[in-house]
Amino acid sequence: MKPATLKEIAATLGLSISTVSKALKDYPDVSNKTKKLVKELAETLNYRPNAFAVNLRTKESKTIGLVIPEVVHHFFSSVIKGIISEAEDKGYLVIILQSNESFELEKKQIELLANKQVDGILISLANGTYDFSHIKAVMNQGIPLVMFDKIAKIVDCSKVIIDDQKAAFDATQHLIDTGCKRIAHFRGPLTPQNSIDRFLGYKKALLHNQIPYDPSLVYILDSMSFEEGQHFTKELLKDHDDIDGIFINTDLVAIGSITELNKRNIKIPEQISIIGFSNWFMSSVISPSLSTVNQPGYLMGKKSFKLLYKEIKKRKEGKKINYKNIELKTDIILRDSTKKL
Amino acid sequence: MKPATLKEIAATLGLSISTVSKALKDYPDVSNKTKKLVKELAETLNYRPNAFAVNLRTKESKTIGLVIPEVVHHFFSSVIKGIISEAEDKGYLVIILQSNESFELEKKQIELLANKQVDGILISLANGTYDFSHIKAVMNQGIPLVMFDKIAKIVDCSKVIIDDQKAAFDATQHLIDTGCKRIAHFRGPLTPQNSIDRFLGYKKALLHNQIPYDPSLVYILDSMSFEEGQHFTKELLKDHDDIDGIFINTDLVAIGSITELNKRNIKIPEQISIIGFSNWFMSSVISPSLSTVNQPGYLMGKKSFKLLYKEIKKRKEGKKINYKNIELKTDIILRDSTKKL
DNA sequence: CTGAAAGCGCTTACAG
DNA sequence: CTGAAAGCGCTTACAG
Structure with missing residues (x-):
């Protein structure tokens, strides 16, 4: 006993x-x-x-912290899965906290993890995060930290990302290749790096094909929800009657958009083509099925932990840590919401 | 520094x-x-x-462990969210491990958590789990443990569940009320309690309505995947040409089934009605949208942690722990895959 | 009101 | 090859 x-x-x-x-x-x-x-x-x-005694003696807990904007989210739950499986492999356990996209909460969570003395932290930033002193603070305490997916370019640390700009460029290019000429973009909030990059990729693709960039075709979304997808589709149809394609920042929103277009009997992709981002499972089963950018969540989780693990080890050995940037490949999944080439 | x-x-x-x-x-x-x-x-x-020193002195870590069959799963990720939000509220952190529905892995995870000396454990059993000595072992070590959703009746501990049998009865009854006479059932594996209970509810509803129970209409699925939904729908159509309704153990499988029926131009619900279980978000956006049983995942997570928290407190105070059973309400969400009443 | 002491359970440099 | 000792950083019963 x-x-x-x-x-x-x-x-x-x-x-x-x-x-x-x-x-x-x-x-x-x-x-x-x-x-x-x-x-x-x-x-x-x-x-x-006795784990507590060992922790106290060795000054390590074999535990890392993970701060994520939202757990109930296909992409992020895939990332979580990748992280915990890789961590377990290396003898580490994972504490999960959710920021709910809030800067304040994110700060609190980081603080909790620091007080808990985790051996390292993995974080994907909240949309609300505009200042990074909390990140720098834990790093200064000597806690290794790796950012993934939603990162801040300005912070000097290791990062695991996809090339959002290129992926967005490719997605938009595909709309253009299949004949779209007036392409709208539903983008995310202004601060997160990946919503900025996806927007830039969209813009670049237009310019690359001598299509004039029209700011009135870009809608800035806030919560990135299904409902926003429906709402902004209505707005878009009200504002512009000549749209033939939409590049949408994330699949859930795209599904809202498809639902709205279906309701109005607007033919997809004949009248309006839609391309999303993330490749949620759901996207393959709605009708028409959604063309999208596949984002390797599980792999991103694995790579992020591996990188963090290396930093934890280096730190223990007193070696200098060189920050790394890992960029994972994305690919475009062609389904029925865009025309055939 | x-x-x-x-x-x-x-x-x-x-x-x-x-x-x-x-x-x-x-x-x-x-x-x-x-x-x-x-x-x-x-x-x-x-x-x-210093958290390590405090842990050692107070013999508690303010950390609990969570063992879950699969992280990438709408229902379970809702549960996770409920657990971590409630835990945070009470000053606890949550370590997540995934059993991948494997008995062996589940045993290992439980062991890891016990060695880590977490203050309590929350678990939803793997499909593969047929023996519970690992559960009893940690409980004998004095670690409070609460089971949720996928439980074992045989184990004496606190549990948070839904009334699977009643929910399944209601779902089947709804098919009958809307005119179905030959109703098939896609069930889960033989061991998990909730797949047993859902089967029993199905059977009970048939008998309650003087519909003879025909075992050849019950298909036993293994992985509960989209692909299995497609596969067993094919099998079902091959075996029986007089089916007018299917009660399906989980939404993901139901979505596979709908996809297969759509492909064959079988009209839902006119020719075959479908009702699922769990109310995944996806179910509201496929076409036709899926009628299903709503399972309150977030609430289940909250309640489970609350129960565990009480037990942790009681144990600390040296008081006797009385195991509790909490049963959460479910309701049926009527959409377009079943006929109107 | 303050402090010396014991102790949680382990690890490891050092002595023998 | 074995053991005594120090110490990780804290908490708390006890003495003064």
């Missing part, structure tokens, strides 16, 4: 605590006979080292 | 460590003057108690 301690094992065998500790950890300077004795008793007593 | 300790504060102020500790915790037997002095210095030094 109550867990055994080194002290008890030592007392039972008439050995010192030090010897027992060293025997269990296979130190070379303990006799094989003693090792065998100790290990056997430890086994029968079901000895487990 | 390096965090301040009590020792440093004590040395700076010429006080003892004990007094500093007590001053920070507002012990009544410390003078206000001293308290003020200590608190001010702690503030300027940005003092944070």
Whole structure:
């Protein structure tokens, strides 16, 4: 019932605590006979080292923190899965906190994790985050930190991202290649780097094809929800009757848009083509199915943890950490919401 | 950079460590003057108690473990969100592990959490779990544990569930009320309690309406995936040409089924009505939209943590823990995959 | 009102 | 090859 301690094992065998500790950890300077004795008793007593004591001594908890804007989200839950599977592999556990896209909450979560003395932090920034002193603060405390997906260019740390600009360029280019001439864009809020980059990719593609950029075709969304997809589609149809394509920042919004267009019997892709971003599972089952950019969430989770793990190790060895930028490949999934080439 | 300790504060102020500790915790037997002095210095030094030392002394980590079959799953991610929000509220952090529906992995995760000395465990069982000695083992170690959603009736502990049998009965009854006479059932594996209960509810509804129970109409699925939904729909159509309704254990499978029926131009609900289970977001946007049982994931997460929290507190106070069963209400969401009443 | 002391359970440099 | 000792940073019962 109550867990055994080194002290008890030592007392039972008439050995010192030090010897027992060293025997269990296979130190070379303990006799094989003693090792065998100790290990056997430890086994029968079901000895487990007290994690709290080990943490205090070794100053590490083998635990990392993860701060994510929203857990109920296909992309992010894939990332979470990648992180915890890779972490487990390396003997680390993962504490998850959710920022709800709020800057204030994000600051609080980071603080909680720092107080908890996690060995490292993985974070995808909230949309509301416009200042990064909380990030710099934990890094200054010596806690390794890696950003993924929603990053801040301005912060000097390791990052795992996709090339949002290129992916957005490709998506928009595909609309153009399949004949669209008046292409709207539903973008995310103004601060997050990835919504900026996707917008820039969109704009670049237009210019690249000598299509004039018209700011009135760009709608700035806030919550990136299904409802916003419906709402802004209505707005768009009200404002412009000549639209033949929309590049939409995220699939959930695109699905809202498709729903609205279906309701109005506007033919997709004949009248309006739609391309989304993220490749949610859902996108393959609505009708028409949604062409989109595939974002490798699981892989991003794995890579992010691996990078963090390396930094944790380097830090322990007292070595200098060189920040790295990993950019993952995306690809375009062609389905029925865009015309065939 | 390096965090301040009590020792440093004590040395700076010429006080003892004990007094500093007590001053920070507002012990009544410390003078206000001293308290003020200590608190001010702690503030300027940005003092944070060393979590590892506190854990070791207090024998608690203010951390709980969560073992879940699959993170990338609308229902479970809602549960996760409910748990971490409630936990945060009470000053607890949550470590998440995923069993991948595997018994072996689940055992390993439980072991990891026990070794980590979490203050409590929340678990939804893997489909593969047929033996519960690992659960009993951690409970015997004195770690409070609460099961939710996928539980084992046989294990004596607190549980948060829905009334799967009643929900399944209601879903099947709705098919019958809207005119279905030959109703198939796609069920989950044989061991999980909720797939058993949903099957029993289905059967009960048939008998209640004098519809003979035909075992050949019940298909046992394994992975509960979209692909299985397509596959078993094909099988069903091959085996039986007189089906007019299907009650499907989970929405994802139902969506696979709808996709297959759509492909074959079988009219839903005119020729075959479909009702699912769980109310994934996706179910509202496919066409036809899916009638289903709404399962309150977020609430289930909140309630589960609350229950665990009470047990952790009771245990700390040395009080006896009385296991509780909480049953949450479900309701049927009527959409377009079933006929109107 | 303040402090010395014990102790949580472990690790590891050092002595013998 | 084994053990005594120091120490991680804190909490708390006890003494003064």
